[in-house]
Amino acid sequence: MNTSMRDCLTDVKPWLMAGGQSIRSRLLVGIEQYADPELVRAVLEAADADLFIITYDLQNTRSSLLLSDIDQAFDIDKYVLAGTTSFAVSADMAVKTARQLRDRFGINLIKLDVRDAANMPDTAATVDAAIELARDGFVLLPFIPPDRQTARRLEDLGCAAIRLMASPVGSYLGISDPDAMLRCIEQLTVPVIIEGGIGSPAHVAHAMELGATAVLVNTLIARAADPAGMATALRYAVLAGDLGVRSR
Amino acid sequence: MNTSMRDCLTDVKPWLMAGGQSIRSRLLVGIEQYADPELVRAVLEAADADLFIITYDLQNTRSSLLLSDIDQAFDIDKYVLAGTTSFAVSADMAVKTARQLRDRFGINLIKLDVRDAANMPDTAATVDAAIELARDGFVLLPFIPPDRQTARRLEDLGCAAIRLMASPVGSYLGISDPDAMLRCIEQLTVPVIIEGGIGSPAHVAHAMELGATAVLVNTLIARAADPAGMATALRYAVLAGDLGVRSR
Numbered sequence: 001m002n003t004s005m006r007d008c009l010t011d012v013k014p015w016l017m018a019g020g021q022s023i024r025s026r027l028l029v030g031i032e033q034y035a036d037p038e039l040v041r042a043v044l045e046a047a048d049a050d051l052f053i054i055t056y057d058l059q060n061t062r063s064s065l066l067l068s069d070i071d072q073a074f075d076i077d078k079y080v081l082a083g084t085t086s087f088a089v090s091a092d093m094a095v096k097t098a099r100q101l102r103d104r105f106g107i108n109l110i111k112l113d114v115r116d117a118a119n120m121p122d123t124a125a126t127v128d129a130a131i132e133l134a135r136d137g138f139v140l141l142p143f144i145p146p147d148r149q150t151a152r153r154l155e156d157l158g159c160a161a162i163r164l165m166a167s168p169v170g171s172y173l174g175i176s177d178p179d180a181m182l183r184c185i186e187q188l189t190v191p192v193i194i195e196g197g198i199g200s201p202a203h204v205a206h207a208m209e210l211g212a213t214a215v216l217v218n219t220l221i222a223r224a225a226d227p228a229g230m231a232t233a234l235r236y237a238v239l240a241g242d243l244g245v246r247s248r
Numbered sequence: 249m250n251t252s253m254r255d256c257l258t259d260v261k262p263w264l265m266a267g268g269q270s271i272r273s274r275l276l277v278g279i280e281q282y283a284d285p286e287l288v289r290a291v292l293e294a295a296d297a298d299l300f301i302i303t304y305d306l307q308n309t310r311s312s313l314l315l316s317d318i319d320q321a322f323d324i325d326k327y328v329l330a331g332t333t334s335f336a337v338s339a340d341m342a343v344k345t346a347r348q349l350r351d352r353f354g355i356n357l358i359k360l361d362v363r364d365a366a367n368m369p370d371t372a373a374t375v376d377a378a379i380e381l382a383r384d385g386f387v388l389l390p391f392i393p394p395d396r397q398t399a400r401r402l403e404d405l406g407c408a409a410i411r412l413m414a415s416p417v418g419s420y421l422g423i424s425d426p427d428a429m430l431r432c433i434e435q436l437t438v439p440v441i442i443e444g445g446i447g448s449p450a451h452v453a454h455a456m457e458l459g460a461t462a463v464l465v466n467t468l469i470a471r472a473a474d475p476a477g478m479a480t481a482l483r484y485a486v487l488a489g490d491l492g493v494r495s496r
Contacts, residue, residue, distance in 0.1 A: 200453070200454075200457050200489075200492055200496075201453045201457070201485075201488035201489050201491075201492040202450045202451075202453035202454035202457055202488075202489060202492075203450075204453075204488070205448070205449045205450035205452075205453050205485055205488065206448075206450040209448050209449070209450055220496075224495050224496050225495060225496060226494070226495040227495075229491055229494065229495030230491075230492060230495040230496060232491055232495075233487075233488045233489075233490075233491035233492035233495055234488070234492070235488075236484045236485070236487045236488035236491065237449075237453055237484070237485065237488035237489075237492075239481075239484045240449035240450075240452070240453065240481045240482070240484035240485035240488055241448075241449050241450060241481075241485075242481075243449075243477055243478075243480060243481035243484065244448055244449040244450075244478060244481035244482070244485075246474070246477065247472050247473060247474040247475075247477030247478040247480075247481055248448075248468075248472050248473060248478060
């Protein structure tokens with residue numbers, strides 16, 4: 001390995017500060033779909049993740065690893081804890097989930113999702129929840145389609161970063177409207193995380209080339225034959241896209 | 249950097265043997281567009297290249313670094329030498345160029361190109377040149393559009409690998425017809441190199457995901473603000489696509 005490659009792997013500055021903690025990794029990995037804590041550990045290490053995203057299912061209807069399952073398997077102290085509201089189907093559920101995550105685990109950084117019946121982002125409900133949670137002092141990462149008005153609104157509400165949907169969750173379609181994504185990214189000053197429908201390393205590199213600060217991947221890794229191998233591949237793809245932008 | 253990432257960077261087996269020498273790197277870099285030997289050295293090191301592609305311009309009408317310019321700048325002994333006929337506009341010119349490269353430099357491995365007036369591959373002339381050069385015992389890497397019949401024909405002629413055009417040279421359009429590319433790759437048993445119109449790391453990862461064994465990039469690196477940085481980015485992209493395929 002030559003010197004510039006090693007430098008590129010190690011000299012990565014934080015792109016987000018949240019409650020005195022810094023997020024440096026540009027590959028974010030969801031862990032809602034895992035049943036095995038040991039696999040979660042392997043995937044997070046392969047991704048070089050520094051964010052550990054936990055959830056709290058108000059309804060307890062779906063299986064998901066919770067913090068209590070994980071902390072026996074490996075040392076989570078080296079991760080920044082974030083909470084997700086990915087099971088929420090209303091603004092009210094999202095707000096309640098975030099407050100539970102703060103009360104139980106001291107979590108202040110929220111991956112804010114409100115999904116509609118088709119598992120797509122419920123934009124209006126997401127904005128409503130963001131208004132409420134911003135007032136409570138949460139650091140918010142809301143998930144919406146690449147819509148300029150909504151993105152700007154959420155930025156104005158003080159959200160720390162905006163998560164823009166590439167294509168429907170689990171679709172593997174990649175960035176279905178690169179022009180809309182680009183327009184959205186260009187008008188924002190906060191970091192953008194591209195997420196949803198990422199189906200290959202090429203999609204991850206594409207996201208970075210469009211100006212994403214980070215990419216969040218869930219299903220592609222969780223359902224891979226070798227999840228840790230896929231996480232490593234996506235980490236290369238993040239580096240490839242990022243360095244390509246800086247070199248072009 | 250975790251262990252699996254380091255393993256992936258170093259444990260790469262050769263994908264082509266030519267005259268007792270092995271080609272291991274899956275990122276091939278053309279150097280026809282460079283005027284500075286020192287920049288060539290930096291780019292080839294960043295790409296982790298093991299193939300050094302030189303040309304011989306029969307007409308001497310275009311500037312190009314020749315072996316004589318290069319061997320003062322750095323040690324080319326660690327590279328496998330290949331010759332290119334990229335200036336050829338007829339089968340006859342390609343054959344003559346290849347023979348000159350063998351006579352002058354002992355080169356037996358030929359990146360076979362015959363271009364038409366629009367700088368697109370002249371398929372019929374390429375096949376004619378391949379027939380002639382295969383008879384002479386050259387190891388051939390011909391360049392054609394992703395056409396199944398022609399690719400099969402060239403494989404039957406004994407070509408060592410087939411270079412399939414992603415999109416017109418210098419266009420930055422990436423793989424304009426992924427389905428045609430996939431059909432072509434699936435029916436071949438020899439390695440496929442995807443080349444032409446590669447415009448970003450995402451395109452390189454995409455090529456690997458479609459089943460390419462290697463990717464050849466020229467203009468994107470040569471015209472980058474930081475050619476060595478771009479070469480490093482593309483190397484990551486190759487690794488990302490390749491590992492993604494093996495992990496999915």
